[in-house]
Amino acid sequence: MRVAYLEHRAVVRLDGVWRLTVRVRRCRNTVCTQYHRPYLPEEVGAWALPQAEFGLDVLALVGQLRYREQRSVPQIHQVVRQRGVEIAERSVTELLHRYEELVALRLGDATRLRARLAEQGGVILAVDGLQPDVGHEVLWVLRDVRSGEVLLARSLLSATEDDLAPLLEEVRDTLAGPDQDHLVVPILGVISDGQHSIRKAVARALPGVPHQLCQFHYLREAARPIFEADRHAKKELKKRVRGVRPIERELEGRCDAEAEAIRGYCLAIRSALTDDGRPPLAASGLKLKGRLEALSASLDRVTRATSVSEPGHGKGG
Numbered sequence: 001m002r003v004a005y006l007e008h009r010a011v012v013r014l015d016g017v018w019r020l021t022v023r024v025r026r027c028r029n030t031v032c033t034q035y036h037r038p039y040l041p042e043e044v045g046a047w048a049l050p051q052a053e054f055g056l057d058v059l060a061l062v063g064q065l066r067y068r069e070q071r072s073v074p075q076i077h078q079v080v081r082q083r084g085v086e087i088a089e090r091s092v093t094e095l096l097h098r099y100e101e102l103v104a105l106r107l108g109d110a111t112r113l114r115a116r117l118a119e120q121g122g123v124i125l126a127v128d129g130l131q132p133d134v135g136h137e138v139l140w141v142l143r144d145v146r147s148g149e150v151l152l153a154r155s156l157l158s159a160t161e162d163d164l165a166p167l168l169e170e171v172r173d174t175l176a177g178p179d180q181d182h183l184v185v186p187i188l189g190v191i192s193d194g195q196h197s198i199r200k201a202v203a204r205a206l207p208g209v210p211h212q213l214c215q216f217h218y219l220r221e222a223a224r225p226i227f228e229a230d231r232h233a234k235k236e237l238k239k240r241v242r243g244v245r246p247i248e249r250e251l252e253g254r255c256d257a258e259a260e261a262i263r264g265y266c267l268a269i270r271s272a273l274t275d276d277g278r279p280p281l282a283a284s285g286l287k288l289k290g291r292l293e294a295l296s297a298s299l300d301r302v303t304r305a306t307s308v309s310e311p312g313h314g315k316g317g
Contacts, residue, residue: 001025001039011048013055014083020047049098058085062092063099110174113149114184117175120146122188125171126214127198129159140164142171145191151175161200168205193217226283234285237292244269261302268295 004026011018025039048055058080065071065079073096077089106112117123123144130139137155144151151171156163175185189210192198194217202211220227244266251259272291 001027004038007040010053011055012053012058012085012087013047014057014061014085016084018047018055020044052098054085054087054091054095058087059095059099059102062095063103066096066099113151114175116149117144117147117185122186123147123151123175124188125151125168125190127164127168127190127192127202128214129156140167142167159195159197161197161204164197164201165205168201172206230283230285232285234288237285237288238273241269241273241292265295265299 002025003023005024007022007024009020009022011020022040022044026036027034029035046056049059052059061080061083062076065076071079073089073092076096077087077092080087080092124146126141126143126145128141130141137157138159139153139155140159141150142152143149151174152167154167172187175187187206187209189212190202190206191212191214192202194213199211202209247262248266251262268291272288272295
């Protein structure tokens with residue numbers, strides 16, 4: 001192949017705007033099956049997607065801010081601009097769509113999934129539905145709890161046995177090799193919240209596969225009475241801890257050691273009041289009680305130390 005023409009392209013990356021000169025080649029052999037087909041250098045694909053204005057590093061940053069840090073589009077737009085990239089808010093939305101397409105393409109690669117999961121000898125399938133609000137579609141996610149790989153994600157209007165069984169069958173077929181009667185990656189078990197329709201769908205699509213109730217849901221239901229009592233106790237504790245803001249106002253303008261120490265205690269109290277635990281294994285009321293007791297003990301030690309150091313309280317006083 002020989003160079004047929006040059007293609008000039010601008011790519012916006014985190015380290016600036018790059019001007020690329022791409023040498024496009026074509027085969028000149030008229031009897032070749034690839035005759036006259038244009039070929040671009042492989043390196044172009046490492047800079048940006050086809051027809052894209054922004055580089056892959058900008059695309060990766062946008063995806064990370066959205067799905068790892070849960071930022072909104074305006075927040076992502078602000079962060080990317082702070083990194084020196086001139087970009088419109090609408091372009092951020094377009095990059096999010098491209099990022100989702102790449103993730104979907106990766107998740108849909110059955111060969112890659114089988115190669116990745118075959119090393120561990122099987123999968124334990126977790127089935128769960130995520131509903132953003134009442135009346136909206138439910139996003140059903142099927143993933144392997146051992147590797148964390150998402151095997152299937154799909155939105156459904158309902159969650160009957162007839163709706164969920166095809167999803168399980170699709171995952172089963174994805175994990176199957178060329179011979180559909182032999183699973184390259186066997187499904188060792190299924191974990192769910194025990195919803196009746198899920199139980200029936202698993203029994204229908206995966207007969208003989210053990211199905212276990214999720215430990216988190218099990219513990220949450222078992223600890224519900226304790227959780228309610230703990231939440232009430234935390235509410236009562238918060239009522240007794242008041243007056244932090246007036247103390248902080250009195251300290252405004254002071255920079256001495258005593259003022260800094262008091263500010264530290266005020267900050268610790270605020271942190272204790274706002275730091276919630278996650279039930280069922282972390283009771284926020286008990287955590288608040290423990291932190292307030294530690295702060296009270298610390299204040300008692302400081303008070304005693306101050307009293308001993310005052311004139312008339314030392315030896316020979």
